[in-house]
Amino acid sequence: MERREFLRTCGTLITGGGLASLGGVLGSKASAVEGETMWQIDPERCLQCGRCETECVMRVSAVKCFHANQVCGYCDLCGGYYREGVKELNTAAENLMCPTGAITRRFVEEPYFEYTIDEDLCNGCGKCVKGCSSFGNGSLFLQIQQERCLQCNECSIAKVCVSGAIQRVPVGTAYKLKDHA
Amino acid sequence: MRNTVLVARFPKPDFTSGYQYPDVLHRVPMETFWSWVDVVLLVGMMGFVAWAVHRRRSRRAILAVSIVSVLYFGFFRTGCVCSVGSIQNVVLAMAGGDGYRLPLVVLLMFLLPLVFALLFGRVFCAGVCPIGALQELVNVRQWHISRAVTSALSFIPWVYLSFAILYAATRSQFIICRFDPFVGIFRMGGDVGMLVFGVLLMVLSVFVGRPFCRFLCPYGALLGIVSRVAVKRVKITHRQCINCRLCHHACPVDAIREPCGGKVAESRTIGTRRVALYLLLLPLLTVGAALLLQSQSDTLSMAHRDVWLYTQLRSDNPPAVLPAEVEAFHEMGRSMDELEASVVSVKESYRRLSAWAGALMGFVLGCKLVRLSLKRTRKTYEVDPSTCVACGKCFSYCPQAGRSTSQPMEQRAENGVYSNYPESRQRSSVAQHVNESTRFIKNSQHEEKHL
Ligand code: SF4
Ligand code: SF4
Ligand code: SF4
Ligand code: SF4
Ligand code: SF4
Numbered sequence: 086m087e088r089r090e091f092l093r094t095c096g097t098l099i100t101g102g103g104l105a106s107l108g109g110v111l112g113s114k115a116s117a118v119e120g121e122t123m124w125q126i127d128p129e130r131c132l133q134c135g136r137c138e139t140e141c142v143m144r145v146s147a148v149k150c151f152h153a154n155q156v157c158g159y160c161d162l163c164g165g166y167y168r169e170g171v172k173e174l175n176t177a178a179e180n181l182m183c184p185t186g187a188i189t190r191r192f193v194e195e196p197y198f199e200y201t202i203d204e205d206l207c208n209g210c211g212k213c214v215k216g217c218s219s220f221g222n223g224s225l226f227l228q229i230q231q232e233r234c235l236q237c238n239e240c241s242i243a244k245v246c247v248s249g250a251i252q253r254v255p256v257g258t259a260y261k262l263k264d265h266a
Numbered sequence: 267m268r269n270t271v272l273v274a275r276f277p278k279p280d281f282t283s284g285y286q287y288p289d290v291l292h293r294v295p296m297e298t299f300w301s302w303v304d305v306v307l308l309v310g311m312m313g314f315v316a317w318a319v320h321r322r323r324s325r326r327a328i329l330a331v332s333i334v335s336v337l338y339f340g341f342f343r344t345g346c347v348c349s350v351g352s353i354q355n356v357v358l359a360m361a362g363g364d365g366y367r368l369p370l371v372v373l374l375m376f377l378l379p380l381v382f383a384l385l386f387g388r389v390f391c392a393g394v395c396p397i398g399a400l401q402e403l404v405n406v407r408q409w410h411i412s413r414a415v416t417s418a419l420s421f422i423p424w425v426y427l428s429f430a431i432l433y434a435a436t437r438s439q440f441i442i443c444r445f446d447p448f449v450g451i452f453r454m455g456g457d458v459g460m461l462v463f464g465v466l467l468m469v470l471s472v473f474v475g476r477p478f479c480r481f482l483c484p485y486g487a488l489l490g491i492v493s494r495v496a497v498k499r500v501k502i503t504h505r506q507c508i509n510c511r512l513c514h515h516a517c518p519v520d521a522i523r524e525p526c527g528g529k530v531a532e533s534r535t536i537g538t539r540r541v542a543l544y545l546l547l548l549p550l551l552t553v554g555a556a557l558l559l560q561s562q563s564d565t566l567s568m569a570h571r572d573v574w575l576y577t578q579l580r581s582d583n584p585p586a587v588l589p590a591e592v593e594a595f596h597e598m599g600r601s602m603d604e605l606e607a608s609v610v611s612v613k614e615s616y617r618r619l620s621a622w623a624g625a626l627m628g629f630v631l632g633c634k635l636v637r638l639s640l641k642r643t644r645k646t647y648e649v650d651p652s653t654c655v656a657c658g659k660c661f662s663y664c665p666q667a668g669r670s671t672s673q674p675m676e677q678r679a680e681n682g683v684y685s686n687y688p689e690s691r692q693r694s695s696v697a698q699h700v701n702e703s704t705r706f707i708k709n710s711q712h713e714e715k716h717l
Contacts, residue, residue, distance in 0.1 A: 096495035100384055104492070108377050114359045115368040121297045122369055132597060134590050142456040154287045158276030194283040201288075222276055231294050235344050235453065238351045239440035247594035249571075253366070259294045 122253040124240040125261055128226035129249035133218070135213035137227055141209070147234040148209035148227050148242065148264025150187070150202045153173050153263035157224035159197035162240040165213035166190060166200060204230060224263065231259050275329035301371040305342065308378055311335065311394045315656065316386040320498055322668070325658040332402050342395035345452040350397065350485040351442050352376040354428070361435040383493040383548035387500045390608065391479060391489060391655035397448050398479050401471040402657060408518050409473050416520055419481040419639065420653075424630040427484035429624040432574075435619050438569040442484065444520050475518020479655060490652035500654050505666040507646035513660035514647060523653035526642040555628025560621040567616040567684035576609045600644060 126137075126148065129150065137148040162174065164190055171180040187206035190198045202225075209227060217225040229251075243251035254261075311331050318327035339345065347355070352375045377556035378438035379390035391398045411419075426442075433439045443449070447464035470477045479486050502513045502522065514522045561564075567573045571591070578592050579602075580582070597604075649660075661667055 093495055097384065099496055100495050102376045104380055104384060105365050108373075111359065111368060111377070113371050114362075115370045117375045122367075123294075123297065123299050130598070135593065136590075141665060142450075142453060144455045152290075153290075154290070155278075159279045160276055161538060162275055165591065193285050194281060197279050197285075199283065199285075199288075221273070227518060230294070231297075236297060236347060237443065238347045238355065241457075244439065244444075246588045248598055256298055260292045262292070264290075 087259045121256050123256055123259045124229055124251055125254045127250045128263055130248045131227055132230050132248045133215040136245055137242050138208050138210040146209035147230055149204050149207045149230040151226055151228045152202050153224045154266045156222050158222045161196050161198055165217035165225045174251050182216050211242050226263050280318050303375050305371055312382045312389050313391040316545045317394045323661050325661055327660045328393045334396050335396050335399040340452040345396055345449045348373055349375045349379050354440045354442055359390050359432040379571040380492050383489045384495055385497050386608050387493045387496045387656050388489045401476045404468055405475050405518055407470050409472045422481050423487040425627055427487055428626045430484055430529050432570040432619050432623040436615050446665050461463030478520055494652040496651055499651050500656050502660045503664040508566040509646055510665045511598050516660045518656055519653055523650050525644045527645050535627050537641055544636045544639055550561035552625045552628040552634040556621040556625035559693045563616040564619055567613050569614045572608045573612055576605055
């Protein structure tokens with residue numbers, strides 16, 4: 086029995102030493118300054134493949150359409166608002182790009198319209214973003230709404246994103262926007 | 267790289283009506299704050315459990331921790347990042363590349379339960395881990411599974427761990443997160459397949475204690491190794507075991523091993539020879555498994571997106587509808603040379619790491635064989651420290667229960683210390699049982715004197 090006790094004490098010491106050195110090695114690789122990381126879409130890489138709508142673990146995706154007003158042309162014929170090739174510019178649902186009616190517009194002054202996204206309705210499908218990038222200034226873009234995101238250890242969308250646009254970033258730079266480009 | 271920003275087809279409007287751009291403020295949740303709350307609670311709860319297990323010897327305190335953990339770590343913090351998954355972050359940081367810096371909080375999540383396991387046994391599993399706590403809370407029955415089946419199944423966590431390391435180190439996937447059956451329950455949503463699996467496991471854990479912990483959890487495997495040499499081991503009772511077998515039925519994870527006195531099946535030389543044989547077999551198993559897994563490394567490497575993409579691009583009969591990834595590859599204008607270079611390096615790291623993963627599996631298998639063939643010397647019911655999750659269920663089942671060793675057992679029996687026994691067991695004449703057991707002990711002490 087004494088031999089057992091001795092062996093066990095040795096084991097304890099070895100394991101303790103192992104844990105301590107593992108902690109040391111990892112500590113040198115850890116970053117206290119940057120702290121936590123968050124998931125972020127790089128709008129410059131996103132191809133609006135549509136997976137952001139379907140792959141997020143939330144029932145309604147944490148990815149939302151963001152609007153960079155500073156970049157927007159305030160056009161009447163908005164590529165993100167109207168479907169491609171609509172005959173009449175009225176707001177009947179069949180003419181509009183957004184499947185959930187999340188985009189509203191407000192007349193500012195001739196000939197400008199201001200566009201706003203209702204985040205509660207947006208499901209991150211990226212249809213408007215595609216329209217805006219193809220026919221407009223590219224002021225609409227998809228981004229992870231950090232207050233909704235659960236910060237999964239591995240983002241389910243990042244895993245399948247066709248362009249590898251979703252990466253971990255330090256909390257300090259959580260949002261990559263287009264406003265100040 | 268493709269650039270979709272600022273195609274500026276239309277000039278910036280010059281408003282004349284004094285229009286102001288709306289102020290948009292994107293708020294960031296206090297993620298850093300909450301993750302430090304996580305760490306503080308983690309330490310606090312593990313410390314509390316350690317006290318409840320070793321000092322207070324109270325199951326109720328541990329139960330309270332379980333409830334808090336399920337509510338806070340589970341439903342409030344939605345189960346991410348947990349210590350189980352943190353293995354992968356640690357491996358990813360060790361493997362380097364991609365500029366991944368391990369957040370300090372995740373490092374602590376990984377290390378602290380191991381440190382506590384080395385000091386006090388698996389107090390993390392007792393009730394602090396939301397996954398374990400959830401299974402514990404729904405558990406009512408302990409259907410015992412035969413020892414042979416349990417031993418065989420308890421190899422699965424090691425296989426899982428090896429693959430998790432392989433896939434995390436090659437930056438392919440976090441499979442522990444991908445196949446976490448309980449995170450969906452905590453979030454009340456998510457992947458349907460995993461939700462179904464989670465619910466099935468929950469139903470199973472009503473009848474069998476902690477199926478995930480015992481037969482799947484890779485972190486539990488690590489904790490088990492560490493707590494085998496724990497400074498303070500979990501004890502069923504601080505007094506003399508009277509071999510009444512009552513605790514044996516209570517343990518949800520079958521960690522209580524029965525005494526094996528008198529069952530000498532073979533002579534000493536044969537036993538020693540068998541152990542020696544297995545010890546010789548150990549390196550063979552390790553190398554064999556390493557080579558076996560390495561031979562499959564090309565197939566395994568398909569889990570990496572670049573390798574998969576490359577195979578799709580190079581396939582002789584491409585599907586009619588191109589996968590979105592292939593289209594994206596063309597659209598992004600990524601060069602084929604760059605992709606090829608990436609594929610070569612990924613495959614290379616798969617060859618190296620799959621050998622290590624295989625070696626780990628083979629080594630563990632060998633160690634398990636050696637352990638099974640070691641001679642047993644238990645005279646009383648004992649806790650196997652590596653399987654015991656410190657749940658404290660056995661404490662009150664023991665007729666010798668109690669905190670100190672001062673009060674003699676018969677007196678305690680008269681004082682009615684068994685009031686927290688289940689009805690059925692109380693009626694099964696505990697007193698008589700105790701008397702018999704006492705005689706057993708006295709007899710054995712008697713015999714010892716004569717030897
Ligand atoms: S999955 Fe990637 S490419 Fe597809 S919409 Fe989301 S960020 Fe864009
Ligand atoms: S079109 Fe899709 S991405 Fe754009 S606002 Fe509507 S739901 Fe959101
Ligand atoms: S981290 Fe999770 S919640 Fe956030 S966008 Fe990705 S999948 Fe959705
Ligand atoms: S074995 Fe794994 S899942 Fe179970 S309680 Fe321990 S760490 Fe949690
Ligand atoms: S404390 Fe350990 S030995 Fe006792 S019932 Fe719980 S798991 Fe089993």
